[in-house]
Amino acid sequence: xxxxxxxxxxxxxxxxxxxxxxxxxxxxxxxxxxxxxxxxxxxxxxxxxxxxxxxxxxxxxxxxxxxxxxxxxxxxxxxxxxxxxxxxxxxxxxxxxxxxxxxxxxxxxxxxxxxxxxxxxxxxxxxxxxxxxxxxxxxxxxxxxxxxxxxxxxxxxxxxxxxxxxxxxxxxxxxxxxxxxxxxxxxxxxxxxxxxxxxxxxxxxxxxxxxxxxxxxxxxxxxxxxxxxxxxxxxxxxxxxxxxxxxxxxxxxxxxxxxxxxxxxxxxxxxxxxxxxxxxxxxxxxxxxxxxxxxxxxxxxxxxxxxxxxxxxxxxxxxxxxxxxxxxxxxxxxxxxxxxxxxxxxxxxxxxxxxxxxxxxxxxxxxxxxxxxxxxxxxxxxxxxxxxxxxxxxxx
Amino acid sequence: xxxxxxxxxxxxxxxxxxxxxxxxxxxxxxxxxxxxxxxxxxxxxxxxxxxxxxxxxxxxxxxxxxxxxxxxxxxxxxxxxxx
Ligand SMILES: Cc1ncc(COP(=O)(O)O)c(C=O)c1O
Numbered sequence: 001x002x003x004x005x006x007x008x009x010x011x012x013x014x015x016x017x018x019x020x021x022x023x024x025x026x027x028x029x030x031x032x033x034x035x036x037x038x039x040x041x042x043x044x045x046x047x048x049x050x051x052x053x054x055x056x057x058x059x060x061x062x063x064x065x066x067x068x069x070x071x072x073x074x075x076x077x078x079x080x081x082x083x084x085x086x087x088x089x090x091x092x093x094x095x096x097x098x099x100x101x102x103x104x105x106x107x108x109x110x111x112x113x114x115x116x117x118x119x120x121x122x123x124x125x126x127x128x129x130x131x132x133x134x135x136x137x138x139x140x141x142x143x144x145x146x147x148x149x150x151x152x153x154x155x156x157x158x159x160x161x162x163x164x165x166x167x168x169x170x171x172x173x174x175x176x177x178x179x180x181x182x183x184x185x186x187x188x189x190x191x192x193x194x195x196x197x198x199x200x201x202x203x204x205x206x207x208x209x210x211x212x213x214x215x216x217x218x219x220x221x222x223x224x225x226x227x228x229x230x231x232x233x234x235x236x237x238x239x240x241x242x243x244x245x246x247x248x249x250x251x252x253x254x255x256x257x258x259x260x261x262x263x264x265x266x267x268x269x270x271x272x273x274x275x276x277x278x279x280x281x282x283x284x285x286x287x288x289x290x291x292x293x294x295x296x297x298x299x300x301x302x303x304x305x306x307x308x309x310x311x312x313x314x315x316x317x318x319x320x321x322x323x324x325x326x327x328x329x330x331x332x333x334x335x336x337x338x339x340x341x342x343x344x345x346x347x348x349x350x351x352x353x354x355x356x357x358x359x360x361x362x363x364x365x366x367x368x369x370x371x372x373x374x375x376x377x378x379x380x381x382x383x384x385x386x387x388x389x390x391x392x393x394x395x396x
Numbered sequence: 397x398x399x400x401x402x403x404x405x406x407x408x409x410x411x412x413x414x415x416x417x418x419x420x421x422x423x424x425x426x427x428x429x430x431x432x433x434x435x436x437x438x439x440x441x442x443x444x445x446x447x448x449x450x451x452x453x454x455x456x457x458x459x460x461x462x463x464x465x466x467x468x469x470x471x472x473x474x475x476x477x478x479x
Contacts, residue, residue, distance in 0.1 A: 150455040
């Protein structure tokens with residue numbers, strides 16, 4: 001099979017699965033009106049899958065900071081920090097993140113994906129072992145591969161299964177890296193952090209926690225699951241992204257281990273890519289401030305999350321195991337998922353569609369993510385629409 | 397402990413039966429992907445079952461080279477023998 005034949009096979013598989021005339025993946029957005037509203041085709045739609053948890057994409061403070069930074073520092077850095085230097089904004093954002101987590105070091109990366117690639121491949125290498133949760137995000141899998149370390153999967157959120165695997169490693173568990181996520185992006189469930197910390201301490205391993213979906217969402221000041229559980233001091237490395245609750249693009253790693261700073265000299269996804277634009281850095285700094293003060297935003301976010309979760313459950317939808325701002329409806333077949341996704345769009349609600357193998361265990365998901373920016377009327381409207389579609393799509 | 401290759405092969409076949417259409421007989425040369433239609437997600441779940449059965453951990457890296465029943469049995473055998 002030639003290189004291009006392989007892509008033709010993918011095109012054929014897509015055509016067989018997906019309906020004609022709708023762009024299920026990469027849906028064209030014609031105009032964006034606000035953090036929750038946009039135009040798709042000729043219809044105004046409500047965003048309900050954008051992980052914009054705090055609704056900060058149009059926060060006036062962030063817009064103003066971005067405008068100022070463009071005017072004063074230009075549109076881009078045109079290279080990596082290793083080669084082109086570190087602007088004051090990049091350094092300040094790292095200090096602010098380190099201070100936020102009360103820890104020694106922070107490195108900012110160009111995307112959250114690269115934060116995981118850079119941190120994992122910078123920490124572990126050939127001969128080391130990495131233990132990852134079975135439902136880990138692709139950036140974690142890819143970071144592990146890039147590292148060259150041995151990769152062992154444990155059952156999703158199953159601390160006992162992790163312990164069994166560490167026991168099998170014998171002395172090697174001392175150089176093992178364990179990776180879990182604060183809130184899992186597919187079903188919105190949390191890692192059992194207290195159990196994981198107990199195990200990592202027993203086996204003298206190192207723990208990396210990805211707070212991509214929990215930053216700004218959990219904890220009094222929004223640090224994430226570490227704050228909610230009071231376990232900040234027990235986690236060795238935390239990674240996260242600017243692309244969700246901070247409404248921007250970029251990623252970070254924070255740690256109390258001063259060795260983190262050495263990643264700047266060894267980690268290829270940090271060295272060989274351009275640093276974030278000045279506007280990105282400036283608006284992320286403004287967003288981080290809003291996130292830390294965002295007690296009211298988090299209250300609204302969780303009120304929306306609990307209301308919608310309860311409503312969908314009452315309607316008989318199969319959901320993830322616990323309420324969270326990520327609310328995934330689990331469907332038996334890709335066809336049902338596509339019908340629900342399409343029905344929602346026809347009613348003016350745009351959500352995520354996940355088909356196998358992207359979703360865990362061969363499931364199909366229609367995944368919603370609520371935002372603090374959704375009004376209670378919008379949450380009610382979403383609930384009503386799911387009720388209508390329940391009748392039309394799943395009458396039998 | 398079932399660390400001899402033939403025992404491993406036999407136990408592995410028990411796990412593979414769930415994927416096997418009636419018209420196919422599993423032999424060491426049976427291709428996991430093309431004949432038993434075990435895709436990447438199914439393979440990862442199968443590996444978890446096998447890990448419990450044999451009390452081993454199979455690194456994902458090693459799976460990249462596995463295509464046939466024999467190759468999988470051999471991998472398990474190697475990991476078991478190194479314990
Ligand atoms: C758990 C997790 N980690 C990392 C990332 C990567 O972040 P980004 O999209 O900002 O590169 C994502 C999101 O896509 C994610 O869900």
